Amino acid sequence: MSRVGLCGSDLAMVYRGMLGDLVIQTPMGIGHEASGVVAKCGSAVTHLKPGDRVTIEPGNCCGNCDFCKAGHYNNCVKDNFYTMSMPYPRCIAHYFKHRGDLCHKLPETVSQEEGALMEPFSVAIHACRRSKVTAGTTVLVCGAGPIGLLCLLAARAMGAKSILVTDVRPERLETASKMGADFTMLVGGADPQKEAKGSRR
Ligand SMILES: [Zn+2]
Ligand SMILES: [Zn+2]
Structure with a gap:
């Protein structure tokens, strides 16, 4: 990972150990506003290659619920942005494994810092x-x-x-x-x- 923003939600988890109703039960990382450089791709990934600079959409939608089918995958009922905050590792890390379809190549004109701001x-x-x-x-x-x-x-x-x-x-x-x-x-x-x-x- 190259650059990771600190969201208010990250600070709440660090300083209060909770975010809204969500109380941290197990050790976890923070950071979901992130850019990075592709280190390795799965065999099905065709739009990216190692070395590409990317920004990520934090989430892991199911693709099958009503929201996903309607294109509002950010509201996925099965595995959305917020549920991601508990069981998954987060972006402040050397490496972050993420779905290829939620990684977006950054244009030449967009820096890694700007790339980390794409989610907010x-x-x-x-x-x-x-x-x-x-x-x-x-x-x-x-x-x-x-x-x-x-x-x-x-x-x-x-x-x-x-x-x-x-x-x-x-x-x-x-x-x-x-x-x-x-x-x-x-x-x-x-x-x-x-x-x-x-x-x-
Ligand atoms: Zn945030
Ligand atoms: Zn869904």
Whole structure:
């Protein structure tokens, strides 16, 4: 593996030993936002070869449940992203064995670091699609953490005209500005209504 991001879920497992209802029972690794270089391929893999740089989709869908059949394999009822978090080794490792169809070759122009961001970036793209962001849209992003910042980039790439990012921490808003937010707003103060009126955009 080349680069692996640390998700909030990883930190919860490290520091609290649990993630939502999921309590860690056995030793496990962390990391699911990852890029790597192919070391070896199974005989049925035709789209990749050793040496290819790849990003991975974390998961191990069954291919047969209603969700998988409908193409929503990220929601697979049998073996989805979250159940993966318990019994499987994770990506912070020298080697990670993964299904070929969930490994995607990175273009020349995409670095290993960027490759590791593909999973969280897909969250941002999904959010923008659900919000129907298109050319000229005005967008509000609540929270300038990694996912919020990626939503900012995705919304911009989809043509959003005006993007406002809010957060409770000023240093995060600085990053949002550097990354192209048109407006930022520090929230969490005593008078949210007043804050909201101050930015009708
Ligand atoms: Zn994550
Ligand atoms: Zn399934």
